[in-house]
Structures are given as structure tokens and as C-alpha cells.
Amino acid sequence: MTTPVPVNALDRHIGPIARQLEEAAATAIGSGYYVLGPNVKAFEKEFAQWCGARDCVSVANGTEALELGLRSLGVNEGKRVGVVANAAMYGTTAVLACGAEPVFIDIDPVTCTMSPAALEAELARGQIDVVIVTHLYGKLADMAAFTKLAEKYGFAIFEDCAQAHGASDAGGRKAGTFGKAASFSFYPTKNLGALGDGGAVTTNDPSVADTLRKLRQYGWTAKYRNELLGGRNSRLDEIQAAFLRVMLPLLDGWNARRRAIANRYSREIKHTNIAVPPVSGEDFVAHLYVVHTDNRTGLQKHLADANVNSEVHYPTPDYRQPLFAGRFDDIALKATDHSCSHVVTLPCFPELTDAEVSRVIEACNSW
Numbered sequence: 001m002t003t004p005v006p007v008n009a010l011d012r013h014i015g016p017i018a019r020q021l022e023e024a025a026a027t028a029i030g031s032g033y034y035v036l037g038p039n040v041k042a043f044e045k046e047f048a049q050w051c052g053a054r055d056c057v058s059v060a061n062g063t064e065a066l067e068l069g070l071r072s073l074g075v076n077e078g079k080r081v082g083v084v085a086n087a088a089m090y091g092t093t094a095v096l097a098c099g100a101e102p103v104f105i106d107i108d109p110v111t112c113t114m115s116p117a118a119l120e121a122e123l124a125r126g127q128i129d130v131v132i133v134t135h136l137y138g139k140l141a142d143m144a145a146f147t148k149l150a151e152k153y154g155f156a157i158f159e160d161c162a163q164a165h166g167a168s169d170a171g172g173r174k175a176g177t178f179g180k181a182a183s184f185s186f187y188p189t190k191n192l193g194a195l196g197d198g199g200a201v202t203t204n205d206p207s208v209a210d211t212l213r214k215l216r217q218y219g220w221t222a223k224y225r226n227e228l229l230g231g232r233n234s235r236l237d238e239i240q241a242a243f244l245r246v247m248l249p250l251l252d253g254w255n256a257r258r259r260a261i262a263n264r265y266s267r268e269i270k271h272t273n274i275a276v277p278p279v280s281g282e283d284f285v286a287h288l289y290v291v292h293t294d295n296r297t298g299l300q301k302h303l304a305d306a307n308v309n310s311e312v313h314y315p316t317p318d319y320r321q322p323l324f325a326g327r328f329d330d331i332a333l334k335a336t337d338h339s340c341s342h343v344v345t346l347p348c349f350p351e352l353t354d355a356e357v358s359r360v361i362e363a364c365n366s367w
């Protein structure tokens with residue numbers, strides 16, 4: 001039986017660098033520093049430089065990077081935060097954790113990132129204090145448009161870069177440097193992933209970085225002196241920072257391979273009921289390769305019969321999640337609803353072989 005083509009394969013990703021990771025772990029273990037030690041400090045400096053940001057403050061995971069990042073911008077009860085609803089609740093969860101109100105903004109049907117036009121229409125109806133711009137699937141959102149809107153309406157931009165490490169605009173400016181602050185996740189499947197959980201916030205504002213460093217350690221302004229609400233124990237482990245330092249120099253190459261696979265799909269998948277993303281440049285780091293179809297069940301069954309795995313990212317708009325129990329029943333976002341009911345994720349990761357890519361293309365075209 002033919003081996004299935006996986007959507008992801010972390011064993012293939014980690015195997016070639018296992019020796020370096022083992023050496024990094026041994027060095028970290030022998031150092032005697034396990035929390036906020038030299039590897040964390042070095043990784044924060046290296047990642048900030050790689051992104052082009054002034055500061056990087058590491059935290060325990062990407063979800064807390066979102067929440068603490070929002071808190072560092074003053075998001076709390078009574079604030080209104082713009083957020084997309086097609087990104088699995090991560091941004092919305094952070095907004096709710098801060099006690100703020102999520103304002104759901106529709107997406108661009110092609111990029112699946114927030115629509116600047118939809119945001120401006122919502123801004124005309126009422127004030128929004130902060131807008132979370134999510135670079136979904138690894139696609140840089142239209143930051144030029146959002147920057148203009150922020151200047152016009154006075155809101156702060158917070159970037160969610162959990163899937164977009166290294167995505168950049170035509171001038172080479174990377175995700176994580178456009179807004180007041182930006183969150184990253186280092187979950188193992190991310191473009192830059194640890195061997196466990198991890199996250200970070202980048203910012204060009206030293207006061208935001210200072211607030212974040214306090215929030216990640218109980219809200220302390222000095223040891224055992226708590227002055228900031230919302231603080232907690234949220235620190236990147238020293239050993240995970242050591243792993244990330246091994247991987248960071250390899251990230252550009254991994255992103256290039258992801259992009260090459262994605263662009264091959266976009267060029268060669270020809271089925272009339274599979275809508276593929278446009279061929280992209282460096283504004284897309286292909287964290288996920290997502291197509292749209294009117295018959296998701298049929299496509300996924302056909303792919304499974306061809307031994308090609310697929311997934312759905314993401315099937316339920318935030319405002320339709322059961323936890324809200326009718327709170328947002330009056331919301332209907334056309335592009336968001338359509339996307340969530342039509343998306344299918346195809347295999348796309350750096351270690352995917354050319355032969356496997358061909359099998360995915362052939363399976364799609366033979367449907």
C-alpha cells in the first residue's frame with residue numbers, strides 16, 4: 001500500500017538537526033540556568049534582529065503572547081478590539097481574557113486575511129481601540145492599508161504573526177514590525193517551532209517591552225512587588241530557547257521551500273472546483289496551503305482514497321462557537337462564513353518531497 005502523504009511530519013523536520021538539538025540541550029542542562037537565562041536573552045536578541053524589531057519579549061506560548069501583548073497596549077474591560085473570525089478563536093480568546101469586547105471584521109475572500117474595507121465600514125459605526133491583524137496561513141495582510149486606517153481613525157495595530165514568521169512586504173519589512181506590538185507562537189508545527197510550547201512579542205516601543213517583561217513575571221515591578229494586573233508566570237523555558245537558536249538560522253531556507261511547494265500547487269492544480277491561492281512572493285511563508293471548494297467532503301474523501309491527507313483550517317467562525325450561546329446570532333460575515341465552509345488544507349511542509357507534491361497535484365486534478 002502506498003504510504004500516505006502527511007499534512008505535516010515533525011519527525012522529518014527534526015531528524016536532520018537532532019544532533020545539534022541534543023548538543024544545545026546538553027549545554028543548557030550543564031549551564032545551571034533554566035529560567036530567563038542566557039539562551040532566552042540571546043534568542044530574544046537574535047529573533048528581534050531577524051524580524052527587524054527593537055525588542056523581543058519571550059513568553060510561555062503563543063496564546064499568552066496574544067493576551068499579554070494586548071494587555072501591554074492597555075486592552076481591558078470596556079475596550080473594543082477588531083478581530084477576524086476565521087482563525088480558530090485564538091485572537092478572540094485573548095480579547096475575552098482581557099475583559100474586552102471582540103468586534104468581528106470580515107475577510108478578503110482571496111487572502112483570507114482581514115479586509116481593510118470591512119474594517120473601515122465597522123470603524124464608521126463605532127470606535128475600535130485596537131485591531132488584531134492576523135497574517136493567516138502565513139500570508140502577510142495588507143499592512144499599507146491598515147497603517148493608513150490606523151492613522152486616520154487612531155486605533156493601535158497588534159499583529160498576530162503565529163503563522164507568519166518571516167513574511168515580508170515588497171520592501172523587505174517583516175511581519176511583526178508594522179504594529180505597536182506583535183505576537184508569535186513557537187508551537188512545534190509553526191514555521192519556527194520549538195520542541196514544546198513557546199511564544200514571544202515583538203515591539204519597537206521600549207515602554208511596551210518593559211510592560212511585557214513585568215507581565216510575564218507576575219506583574220512584578222521588583223521582586224515580590226506586584227503592580228500590574230494581568231501578570232502571571234509566562235516564561236519561555238531556557239531549553240526551548242536553546243532549540244530555537246539552533247533553528248532560527250535555518251528558517252529562511254525552510255520558508256523558501258514551503259513557498260516553492262505552495263507556488264507549484266498554485267500553478268499545477270487545475271481542477272475547476274478547487275480554487276487555489278495566487279502564486280506568491282515573500283509576503284507568503286506558506287505555513288498552511290489552503291484551497292476552497294464547493295464540495296469539501298467529496299474532495300477530502302477523494303484525497304483520502306488517493307492516500308493524501310488533508311485537514312480543515314478552520315471550520316467554524318468564532319461567532320458561531322457554542323460557548324457564545326447565541327450572543328452573536330445577529331452577526332453574518334459573508335466572506336468569513338463562505339471560507340469556513342469551503343476550506344481544505346493540503347500537505348505543505350519543508351521536507352515534503354517533490355514526488356509527494358506531484359501525488360497531491362495528481363490527486364486534486366483527478367477528482
